[in-house]
């Protein structure tokens with residue numbers, strides 16, 4: 001592979017491929033080095049039980065303009081997430097059902113929950129997503145976790161449980177792991193807390209007919225096949241006055257004028273950038289650990305939950321399955337349910353035998369939707385914590401204190417090295433949308449330098 005190009009992109013996920021495609025469109029030569037033997041990173045679409053299933057990222061919402069524009073440009077079709085019917089809520093070990101958007105909680109808890117959502121949305125508006133450290137109470141909020149804020153400001157058990165459930169569903173982490181400032185910034189960037197959790201009009205509104213990995217597959221088609229190199233984990237990105245040398249773990253090299261590193265920060269931690277890598281950037285790599293998810297999909301002969309008037313949506317503060325959705329194909333064909341182990345339950349189950357994880361997930365589905373859930377046609381699961389080139393999902397989460405200390409280093413280029421990846425996005429952080437946003441931004445940065453007058 002020893003080769004020379006204008007730009008080398010490290011990481012063949014959605015961010016890296018968006019950057020590569022956009023840079024190639026300017027006429028520059030680009031090579032993509034991807035560690036895995038496939039493209040798409042945190043998206044993975046597979047055939048399970050004869051239908052198309054996403055084991056990684058899958059939903060998009062109407063406010064996610066970057067990914068929607070990309071999908072439309074690539075001609076990828078979407079369909080609405082099914083949500084009609086009764087929902088299941090498991091709190092304090094008991095199952096409750098409800099319709100619409102108001103969960104079945106005691107009146108005092110509901111009032112407290114409404115007040116908490118208003119309060120969080122109002123606080124979030126004070127945090128500029130492009131620079132959370134500029135918020136008026138940034139240092140105070142970044143020193144707090146969401147859990148600590150909840151203990152002080154949310155008195156009822158029901159509102160506390162609902163906030164825990166929402167935090168786990170949105171971040172794949174426990175409230176005790178989340179910087180309150182980072183939480184508020186995320187809420188502001190995504191238009192409020194409720195749109196993050198909802199299907200209709202929210203972040204779970206639509207899915208891709210061909211699965212979310214089709215975004216990456218299509219983007220790669222715009223690049224020369226020999227310049228998209230799989231099974232090429234990068235171990236060093238070293239620069240001198242004239243360019244960048246990128247070396248893989250098996251000793252192959254690519255020389256380029258500029259590099260775009262589009263791995264999660266936690267994975268960049270394993271790459272040697274040389275002794276000059278600024279301390280702030282080193283902290284970014286060390287202090288954005290990934291969330292914790294195991295995703296399980298089961299396919300069935302019939303959509304028995306729909307037939308019983310259930311939507312397929314369930315949330316639980318007990319677990320191990322903490323979140324469920326209907327996962328049928330368009331027009332309801334290929335009946336399926338999807339469930340998530342999140343935060344501490346994902347950590348408790350990571351690395352366990354596949355059969356045990358699948359059985360436990362089916363038992364959870366059965367508790368929510370009925371005993372027919374125990375007899376699927378096919379089951380598939382992905383333990384994202386155990387994936388060497390992700391080490392968790394959905395994304396990297398700044399530790400308390402990190403955003404105020406080194407938030408500026410998330411996007412600041414290091415010499416000839418530019419950074420992409422959903423963690424570096426301003427608005428869609430953590431989402432497919434953020435991956436596309438970051439890839440477009442990195443491509444613009446590099447294209448500007450490639451065409452600038454003066455020495456290369």
Ligand SMILES: Cc1cc2nc3c(=O)[nH]c(=O)nc-3n(C[C@H](O)[C@H](O)[C@H](O)COP(=O)(O)OP(=O)(O)OC[C@H]3O[C@@H](n4cnc5c(N)ncnc54)[C@H](O)[C@@H]3O)c2cc1C
Nearest residue numbers: 011013014015035041042057058059234393421422431432
């Ligand atoms: C279970 C799950 C559910 C999710 N649900 C949703 C959802 O419904 N909607 C949504 O919008 N988002 C969702 N997400 C998040 C979404 O998938 C990610 O935000 C997005 O895919 C990130 O893209 P990326 O390109 O930034 O990073 P990645 O996809 O992680 O791409 C980085 C790439 O770098 C590669 N790499 C790592 N180290 C090296 C190295 N040393 N050398 C070379 N290559 C390397 C990796 O293999 C990977 O391919 C979900 C994620 C998961 C896992």
